[in-house]
Amino acid sequence: MSDPLLKVEALRIALAGNRTTYNAVEEVSFEIGRGEAFGLVGESGCGKSITALAVMGLLRPPLSLAGGRIVLDGEEIHDASAAEMRRLRGKRIAMIFQEPMTALNPLSPVGRQIAEMFVLHEGMGWSEAMDRAEEALRQVRVPSPERRIRDYPHQLSGGMRQRVMIAIALACSPELLVADEPTTALDVTVQAEIIDLMAELCAAKGTAVLMISHDLGLVANMCRRVAVMYAGRIVEAQPAEAIFKTPRHPYTRGLINSLPRLGERSRRGRQKLQEIAGTVPAIAGYPAGCRFNPRCPEATDVCRVVPPEATPLPADGLVRCHHHG
Amino acid sequence: MLVVLVRRLANIVPTLAAVIAVIFLLFSVLPGSFISAMNEDGRTSIDPAVMERMRKEMGLDDPLLERFAKYVAHTATGDLGTSFRTKEPVTKLVGTRLWPSLKLVFAAMAFAIAIGVPLGFIAALRPGSVVDTISMVGAISGLSLSQFWLGLMLMYLFALKLQWLPSFGYGDGGLRYLTLPALALGVGPMALLARTTRAAVLEVLNADFVRTARSKGMSERRVVEWHVLRNALVLVVTTIGLQFGSLMGAAVVVEKLFSWPGVGSLLVDSVFQRDIPTVQGCILLIVMFFLVINTLVDMAYVAIDPRIRYR
Amino acid sequence: MRGGLSLWVGGGLVALALLVAIFAPLIALTDPVMGANLMNAEMPPSLEFPFGTDAQGRDIYSRIVYGARISLTVGLVSQLCNSLIGVTLGLTAGYWGGLWDDLVSGLTNLMLAIPSLIFALAIMAILGPGLVSLLLALGLTSWSYSCRIARAQVLSLKSQGYIQAARILGYGDLRIMFTQVLPNILGPLIVIATLGMGGAILAEAALSFLGLGIRPPFPSWGSMLSEARDQITTAPWLSVFPGLAIFFTVLGLNLLGDGLRDILDPQSTTRRGA
Numbered sequence A: 001m002s003d004p005l006l007k008v009e010a011l012r013i014a015l016a017g018n019r020t021t022y023n024a025v026e027e028v029s030f031e032i033g034r035g036e037a038f039g040l041v042g043e044s045g046c047g048k049s050i051t052a053l054a055v056m057g058l059l060r061p062p063l064s065l066a067g068g069r070i071v072l073d074g075e076e077i078h079d080a081s082a083a084e085m086r087r088l089r090g091k092r093i094a095m096i097f098q099e100p101m102t103a104l105n106p107l108s109p110v111g112r113q114i115a116e117m118f119v120l121h122e123g124m125g126w127s128e129a130m131d132r133a134e135e136a137l138r139q140v141r142v143p144s145p146e147r148r149i150r151d152y153p154h155q156l157s158g159g160m161r162q163r164v165m166i167a168i169a170l171a172c173s174p175e176l177l178v179a180d181e182p183t184t185a186l187d188v189t190v191q192a193e194i195i196d197l198m199a200e201l202c203a204a205k206g207t208a209v210l211m212i213s214h215d216l217g218l219v220a221n222m223c224r225r226v227a228v229m230y231a232g233r234i235v236e237a238q239p240a241e242a243i244f245k246t247p248r249h250p251y252t253r254g255l256i257n258s259l260p261r262l263g264e265r266s267r268r269g270r271q272k273l274q275e276i277a278g279t280v281p282a283i284a285g286y287p288a289g290c291r292f293n294p295r296c297p298e299a300t301d302v303c304r305v306v307p308p309e310a311t312p313l314p315a316d317g318l319v320r321c322h323h324h325g
Numbered sequence B: 001m002l003v004v005l006v007r008r009l010a011n012i013v014p015t016l017a018a019v020i021a022v023i024f025l026l027f028s029v030l031p032g033s034f035i036s037a038m039n040e041d042g043r044t045s046i047d048p049a050v051m052e053r054m055r056k057e058m059g060l061d062d063p064l065l066e067r068f069a070k071y072v073a074h075t076a077t078g079d080l081g082t083s084f085r086t087k088e089p090v091t092k093l094v095g096t097r098l099w100p101s102l103k104l105v106f107a108a109m110a111f112a113i114a115i116g117v118p119l120g121f122i123a124a125l126r127p128g129s130v131v132d133t134i135s136m137v138g139a140i141s142g143l144s145l146s147q148f149w150l151g152l153m154l155m156y157l158f159a160l161k162l163q164w165l166p167s168f169g170y171g172d173g174g175l176r177y178l179t180l181p182a183l184a185l186g187v188g189p190m191a192l193l194a195r196t197t198r199a200a201v202l203e204v205l206n207a208d209f210v211r212t213a214r215s216k217g218m219s220e221r222r223v224v225e226w227h228v229l230r231n232a233l234v235l236v237v238t239t240i241g242l243q244f245g246s247l248m249g250a251a252v253v254v255e256k257l258f259s260w261p262g263v264g265s266l267l268v269d270s271v272f273q274r275d276i277p278t279v280q281g282c283i284l285l286i287v288m289f290f291l292v293i294n295t296l297v298d299m300a301y302v303a304i305d306p307r308i309r310y311r
Numbered sequence C: 001m002r003g004g005l006s007l008w009v010g011g012g013l014v015a016l017a018l019l020v021a022i023f024a025p026l027i028a029l030t031d032p033v034m035g036a037n038l039m040n041a042e043m044p045p046s047l048e049f050p051f052g053t054d055a056q057g058r059d060i061y062s063r064i065v066y067g068a069r070i071s072l073t074v075g076l077v078s079q080l081c082n083s084l085i086g087v088t089l090g091l092t093a094g095y096w097g098g099l100w101d102d103l104v105s106g107l108t109n110l111m112l113a114i115p116s117l118i119f120a121l122a123i124m125a126i127l128g129p130g131l132v133s134l135l136l137a138l139g140l141t142s143w144s145y146s147c148r149i150a151r152a153q154v155l156s157l158k159s160q161g162y163i164q165a166a167r168i169l170g171y172g173d174l175r176i177m178f179t180q181v182l183p184n185i186l187g188p189l190i191v192i193a194t195l196g197m198g199g200a201i202l203a204e205a206a207l208s209f210l211g212l213g214i215r216p217p218f219p220s221w222g223s224m225l226s227e228a229r230d231q232i233t234t235a236p237w238l239s240v241f242p243g244l245a246i247f248f249t250v251l252g253l254n255l256l257g258d259g260l261r262d263i264l265d266p267q268s269t270t271r272r273g274a
Helices: A048-056 A082-088 A110-121 A126-139 A158-170 A188-205 A216-222 A240-245 A250-257 A264-268 A301-305 B002-027 B031-040 B048-057 B064-076 B090-125 B130-144 B147-161 B175-205 B208-215 B220-257 B263-272 B276-304 C003-022 C060-096 C098-113 C116-127 C131-139 C144-159 C162-168 C173-210 C221-231 C237-264
Strands: A006-016 A021-032 A037-041 A063-072 A093-096 A176-180 A208-213 A225-230 A233-239 A311-313 A317-319
Touching: A006 A048, A021 A037, A021 A048, A021 A063, A021 A233, A037 A048, A037 A216, A048 A063, A048 A093, A048 A176, A048 A208, A093 A158, A093 B208, A110 A126, A110 A158, A126 A158, A158 A188, A176 A188, A188 A208, A188 A216, A208 A216, A216 A225, A216 A240, A216 A250, A225 A240, A225 A250, A233 A240, A233 A250, B002 B064, B002 B276, B002 C098, B002 C116, B090 B130, B090 B175, B090 B220, B090 B263, B090 B276, B130 B175, B130 C237, B147 B175, B147 B220, B147 C173, B147 C221, B147 C237, B175 B220, B208 B220, B220 B263, B220 B276, B220 C116, B220 C173, B263 B276, B263 C116, B276 C098, B276 C116, C003 C060, C003 C237, C060 C098, C060 C131, C060 C144, C060 C173, C060 C221, C060 C237, C098 C144, C116 C131, C116 C173, C131 C173, C144 C162, C144 C173, C162 C173, C173 C221, C173 C237, C221 C237
Parallel strands: A037 A208, A037 A225, A093 A176, A176 A208
Antiparallel strands: A006 A021, A006 A063, A225 A233, A233 A317, A311 A317
């Protein structure tokens, strides 16, 4: 991709244990174009959330950035100073988190928490900022925003809190929005609304999105390109339709197969829910060779010994498998 | 707000009533001993008939329930009985002692908050640093000190050796006389507050919403000012309320040590003199004070934390 | 407050105090009560009398060593008593709920409304001075905190379904309480007990100092301080050493409690603010 907004190259994140240091994330590379929605998918513990935190510069001990590059709009930010990162956050890159209840200050009215953005980044006074906050709430489709700005987080429903988070994140029209599982904690009926809202607003503002989720279906719907992570590595990256139509990695295939689909029962009769056997390995116990090999139906001897290299695929894709295709 | 305050204060009454009952019952064992104690110390030998008359006069021979009912009725109207020793109304005796005790307790608490809370904050914002270690070692030492022993040492150093401050007494009620007792009394709560504040701030610093605040691009100072402060204070306020209780217990000893004319020293003296009505009056007053403080702390809590308001 | 360091230093101090108390007759120099010799009255620390002598000419060092027995006994026994009462009431209140719970909670609130030292004072006033009354006074007035914690823990276990599950399996109430509930709440309770011992020792010192606890000539650290007070100008060492003994013992208990808390109670259910 020429002139991407965000370029992550060979990212390595270290986790300091009691006596040794582990690599929680390794060799992670991807690019996000301006205004593009990019999805990062994987099960819990695969390292997708800490990758997001690394991009934001929010890693705290025992986690730390141990290698690789992060380039935002041509500028290297992985070794930026704390002050420089602070200038970027909120203004050029913003983040929304998974649990809107705990992610908002319980003792501060939501309007004020939105207004903070305007006071911080646009030098506004508080009363003007509160007006803008009300407007922001209207944009995220919260009913009666003029009353809601004075409400506290515990007075709002989960969906509304997430809308508040979106309002905060998009307040200063950042170039990149990092969304870490924004709908996981919400009711299913609300999930779709929130995703649609995000897609619409980001499209309108030209904001690129790094969408992180364990839900492949959700991500494929919203994003143009998708990367699948497993045990700290990206195992496959392809455009969204391609990854669904022609998944190249056995893990991706497993993920797709495990999605229950409407109409299956009438078409093929009662089916067991497909699952991927085994569980995600702990950081301290990553298997040798290809990390997926213990759970892979197609594993052979070479998989147990040699970690697979990244094989490039058309349209800036890649796959890490000895038996891809 | 005022309505809520009044309502909360009214809630004290049942507890207070129960306390009165307990104290009264506890001491109903004693009254007779006052008279026999007078006989026992050999200073005055009392004619048994006189003893009998004294008992009747003080109503000590009436049935328990009757005595209790009378006591409650009197207390409700502010009459705490008559001192066995001085024959003055207890209310008057205790009344003159009220202000010195309040001064001492509040001075000690003010000192504890003024030093303890900021210290805890600083320690939490620089965890593992020299400041942190020293503060926390200091804090746990402060907790382990016997407050009257500290008072004794302070008295020795500052009053007797250096002669900077008076060694005991109320004097003109000025700051010079208040300093040593307040310091001795305040060190314990100060230590506890430092630890509590530190723990609270650390806990808040790790909270999700602080991470959100950082993700907004705020300087760390702003994060603390706008988001950490209030949330940490909520936890600290509760501790302050509880601390008043142990403070009053310790105040009894510190008052006696420094001959501070407060309710605490009156309590101790009355116990030795078997002056039951005064003892009861002192305890009652102390408990009432504590309950009122707790109510006020509760109110402060509600003022800070909106989650409780809407329950 | 590194967990490890607290544990070792605290444990060391407490062990030292225990050893001193246990081996008092072996390491003391003179009889603490009877070794009065007016010829030696109020002598400053020297080789013969490491901590000096008091107004009666008794060796302070020996008195402190024997005093350890009194202070530690009082601390241990009264705290044991408190813990027993508190745990029994709290456990049963949380477990059975209903009227019993209301009663216990009401009683606990009552106890919490009266500062414990003052309550102990009142009881000492009734019972008169002496070791037994001291143990009673201290042992019956500080159980409310362990009661609260025990009750809260039981309720938390209840909400997690442990107790329900055991009942379904047919376990009797008592069995459940002993085998399911108690082990789970033991951690925080040990922490409270350790810290409570320190508090009991401080309370004993205070009461003895006032003249309401252990009375002279018995060498409780607190009564030694009450004797020392009048001689503060002429013989300051009389006040320093007993106080230091109290300080280091209580410090040891506090450090030990802190260290234990990091091991036994990582979720800090006992952090009422310390």
